[in-house]
Amino acid sequence: MDNKRRKILKFAAVSAALGFTGLPIEGLASYFPKIGKYVRSDKEKKAKQWAMVIDTRKFKTKEDFKRVIEACNSIHNVPEDIPNKKQEIKWIWEDEFEHVFPDQENPFLAERYKDQEVLSLCNHCQHPPCVRVCPTQATFKRSDGIVMMDFHRCIGCRYCMAACPYGSRSFNFRDPAPYVKHKNPDFPTRMRGVVEKCLFCYERLADGKMPACVEASNGAMIFGDLMDPNSEVRKVLRENYTIVRKPELGTEPCVFYII
Amino acid sequence: MLEKAFYGDKKYWTWVIFLLILMGIGSIAYIYQLRHGLMVTGMGRDVSWGFYIAQFTYFVGVAASAVMVVIPLYLHNYKKFEKVVTFAEFMAVAAVMICLGFIIVDLGQPQRLFNVLFHPTPHSILFYDMIVLNGYLLLNILISWNNLHADYKRVPHPKWTKVLAYISIPWAFSIHTVTAFLYQGLPGRHFWLSAIMAARFLSSAFCSGPAILVLLLLILKKVTKFDPGEEAIRTLAKIITYAMIINVFFYSLELFTAFYSNIPEHKATFIYLFKGLQGHGSLVGWMWVMAISGLACLIILIPPKFRNNQDLLVVALILLILATWIDKGxxxxxxxxxxxxxxxxxxxxxxxxxxxIAMMVYSMGLFILTILWKVGVGVKREVGEIPK
Structure with a gap:
């Protein structure tokens, strides 16, 4: 009798102890961040400073631009046709030569350039003013030179937009979701109130793929490591006369244009 | 001491309730903005800062201007400012609150505001702006409230508030310098890329802030019998005059550099503002009102005969506030x-x-100012500085 009672008490005590300690620990544990390590894929493309050369001579028809722009918009959840033109979101787009290169102003510019449309996107500057001014490091420069965005840290102060001399940054003035035509669940979506821009397809580089626009450009855009003398971009830069946007500002853009 | 704000006549309560109603109406608009995003504003990818940030900039100046009362009093022992210094510091508190309000309503994700603290970033000017603005707010609250409390208890001011007052002098300069640095360090924004921006900010602050203070003190005199003293007002008017002359001079330096050098990027914004560019010129009318009222106020302010006439002074100060507000705001x-x-x-x-939403922030600032000044007047009345 006594023995049985002792056993029951023991059982009760042990289960109570488990109840008090074991279970809550498991519950608490779920609040701690999972400490895992990001494993880089073997396929990942690596560089010290990614750079791009755009051969404007090879963009002849509207179709050439559209193919490239669509390739980007369709995989990055970029909203299209936002009713208020002033509040559009743009990652890569076409504009007149005179607008992309306002410092090349010349009233007697050859007609070929006057009518020339040029691609415009984030320059992934070597000295990016947007990164300098961001108060939360929501935009930062990666070791491979990509000017990155953390959409979940951005407070939406838009200081980076004031700092960018290329108009490459867009702010989500409204919820972009209803305007995203091709939803890609593998790429982060954005909410209203944060800034976004071209990220040089960091997600594709991690998979060993070239940026979507480069792939869709049929050789009109060349991508590679600016710091590697044997890379394809360096070869193209050696052989062609190229210009960058607003070199006088000291930002050192990494998007080059063959005119 | 705060209980002084709970006893007032009918006029006082009407004013307080009026401000609360304005804040209420504005909050409805703000809730709408929170739900739909900044799409409800006129801002866009090109003009990505608008009315909110402009008001923020103007009121940093108003906040900094308290130093125009603090310097003569604490560094030159100019006793005539003893009576008004608390009111100037209270005004600085309300002005900083307006600044913080405008920053918050401008954010796309205001609930993430504290990311600025969680991820401190010393290479961002906004990081320093956060430090200097909040520091200045704290300094002014501590100094003004504790000195007033000492008056209330009829004991001499504590020594440590005097130390803080000395610290607040360079601090006031820092808040407006840092605010100018937000703009003047950006490549490719030629209108802002000017070494004189911070100096221009300070000069316009040191005329517009005291101008607002004088007008408010004159209103206070009307409604409470608190007399700031003829001499104090005259000295403030003199300070305002010098600062405004320097402000106009600095502005003309900008015009000279832009137009004599003939560099298109430097001229473009001035042409847009005063003449219109590419067929657009919605600010042209405003800018000419600024130019004319800016010069007109100097015509009244410079001759002592006009300046010392209080009715004319009021006209001049209204013109001055209008001009500086159009310029900076x-x-x-x-x-x-x-x-x-x-x-x-x-x-x-x-x-x-x-x-x-701007009305909401403004009335919030006025509400804070009303409460603080009410306490100030209440204490001064109790200790006999104001006739009962």
């Missing part, structure tokens, strides 16, 4: 974004929502 921030990085003019016009 309208033209400076919006103008910096026009033309855009592509050389194109895309205009900005605040929406009704923006104006209602």
């Amino acid at each position: 309208l033209g400076l921030v919006v103008g910096g974004f026009i033309p855009n990085p592509f050389g194109k003019v895309v205009e900005y016009r605040p929406t009704v929502y923006e104006l209602l």
